[in-house]
Amino acid sequence: MALLEVKNLKVTFPTDDGLVQAVRGVSFSVDRGKTLGIVGESGSGKSVSTQTIMGLTRGAQVEGEAFFQGEDLLKMARRQLQAIRGRDVGMIFQDPLSSLHPYYRVGWQIVELIRAHDRAISKKAARQRAVELLRLVGIPRPDVRVNDYPHQFSGGMRQRAMIAMAMALNPALLIADEPTTALDVTVQAQVLRVIGRLQEEFGTAVIMITHDLGVIAETADDVVVMYAGAVMEAADRDSIFYDHHHPYTEGLMRSLPAYGDDRQRLTPIGGTPPSLITLPSGCKFHPRCPYVMDRCRAEEPELEPVEQRYWHTSACWLPHSGPGRQEASERVYGEAATR
Amino acid sequence: MSGDVIIRATDVVKHFPVQSSGLRRSRDVVHAVDGVSLEVKQGETLGIVGETGCGKSTLARCVARLYDLTAGRVEFEGHDISRLRTRRLGKVRREMQMIFQDPYGSLNPKRRVGSIIGDPFAIHGMASGQERKRRVQEMMELVGLNPEHYNRFPAEFSGGQRQRIGVARALALKPKVVICDEPVSALDVSIQAQVLNLLSDLQKQLNLTYIFISHDLSVVRHVSDRVMLMYLGKVVESGPSGQIYARPRHPYAGALLSAVPLPDPKMMRQRQRVILAGDIPSPIHPPAACRFHPRCPKAQARCAEEEPALVARLGDPADHTAACHFPLAEGENLAEARPTLAEELRVVEPEAVPDGAELGYDGLAERSNP
């Protein structure tokens, strides 16, 4: 059984301008010890999906199910969900200061977190554990730095301290929402390695949310590609990179300035993402899709298996088996289609 | 298309005083740029890469003379502009324009787009009334904005479109040089590709010279003819972009290139990554001699005593230079290197830069473009 199974999640926000349909029927699951990558442009609903299942979206209308270790998080009482947060599910965000309080010492904050979920543990033992955690995430001289305030840490150290906090109670699941987006390459590499090591050591499952396909390539076992609040394509990592079906996935890959090319023109996706208040008809990607057909404007496709592989699904009217998909690519992108 | 040297900077130094906190007086300075030389040829793109705080923006602002230099010299079309006073800078400002990272922060939300793009005309007292409107709409068309949206506000445009507004404003006075400071860093990949294509089309069409700043190594590789890699206020490696990416000489360049996550899982599985320990040291008290020595996997005693010169290596083209005593040899595996430098010289304690040191841009963005 999957550790977390989200089924048909819908999240809407009533606003002055109308209903924002942030998440429109999203399903995904994560197994123990595995990493699920969620990728998509900003505003595609990545953060809202995960924050909603952890009870962190206020004023939203929510539908669907989210089974965690067999229990539906969306039906849980507030108190119960609060207990799960931190203890069973750790969360890290793009901005470390959203979880680190600026006025309290880093070490004290970790100790408090540990003691809030485990009354039996002594202050001293909790403090030792805090030092150990900081060492684990690569803070130099953790026995001394445990007494620092967040502003005395560099950006990368704060990010690592937040990971230490998220991992303090050995959660079964870690939700990492753009954990390295604000970081430099070398610090990003350190942070991803820390997450990978903790995962190996404790068998933690990870949801890695990012718009960076490089980070997905490095960390994910399975990938969900989101656009305008829905899943466009879902598959194992290599299928997403080398055998994708959905035109949006293809468009993302083609937009990247790959290493080794010599100043050729890039192939952007035209246009811009739609307003989530007045969504286009049919397939939500159709105004930007180079393959658009009449049917796409009228009917919204559902996720269907590609080549009968149940673990690889795509929501698109292009043929799901046989040579039809590849032929379409050659028509649209010409020679360049065979990469 | 590329020809004469249009910008030449020699030994540029820029130090910022550290604001004293409370009672403690401080004579410390931030060594933002510490002796950097560069040349840009007409029609080419010079890429400047490096991690946050290494001095990319400061260097660019010195070159464009938005900052006074602490020391050094900047020439534009053969004329020394390093000591020009504000009034005489007008012509230089017209010919060298800047595009900024933040398509949200750098546009005043209360002003209409037409008037924002028309700013440079207003500031330099050129083209007014209908003539100005016509020229602004021409610019809008050039960058792929609908000229009928002349009267809209920035909020009515998407991130990519706002970046186009920035480009239109920068190009309004037909500059020769455009300094792009992280112009696509805030954009999603699909939109980023649109803006990069636009910049490259405009360069060909108008024979523009670009200085292109980014921390994204693959973007810089894509746009640049030549690349300069900076670390803590200094250039550590410089040369034709193909060269640097294929055969990095400086251990920092090697480590950085190995750490970039590539959107290609098969390549990632094969690759040996070098993960540098520690943080970037403080620019207030940068390490002596080679500034990279506390983190360098190849560091030896000499590295902490003697500063390496930025010179070409045997077998490399003369314009591919690296500042290192023990540069990477072809095929050398940096992941297996072990420093012999004494342990106590290899710890860096990150030191918080005092408040105020990292502020001070957003206001500049509106003002500095003219």
Ligand SMILES: Nc1ncnc2c1ncn2[C@@H]1O[C@H](COP(=O)(O)OP(=O)(O)OP(=O)(O)O)[C@@H](O)[C@H]1O
């Ligand atoms: N006005 C200023 N006053 C004091 N210090 C400054 C000022 N501007 C920049 N600095 C400092 O100078 C150093 C170089 O800054 P700069 O902005 O040039 O870096 P950068 O390479 O552009 O970084 P980023 O990638 O974050 O934009 C940094 O340590 C920065 O904190």
Ligand SMILES: Nc1ncnc2c1ncn2[C@@H]1O[C@H](COP(=O)(O)OP(=O)(O)O)[C@@H](O)[C@H]1O
């Ligand atoms: N509290 C809210 N009220 C109204 N709209 C919201 C709220 N939170 C998020 N949204 C909207 O929901 C959409 C999805 O947001 P998000 O999940 O944060 O995107 P992503 O994480 O993929 O960048 C966006 O259009 C965002 O503006």
Ligand code: SF4
């Ligand atoms: S359904 Fe049609 S518009 Fe949508 S992605 Fe597929 S081909 Fe494109």
Ligand code: SF4
């Ligand atoms: S000079 Fe020494 S410390 Fe500096 S980069 Fe070269 S080997 Fe490393």
Ligand SMILES: [Mg+2]
């Ligand atoms: Mg988000």
Ligand SMILES: [Mg+2]
């Ligand atoms: Mg900068």
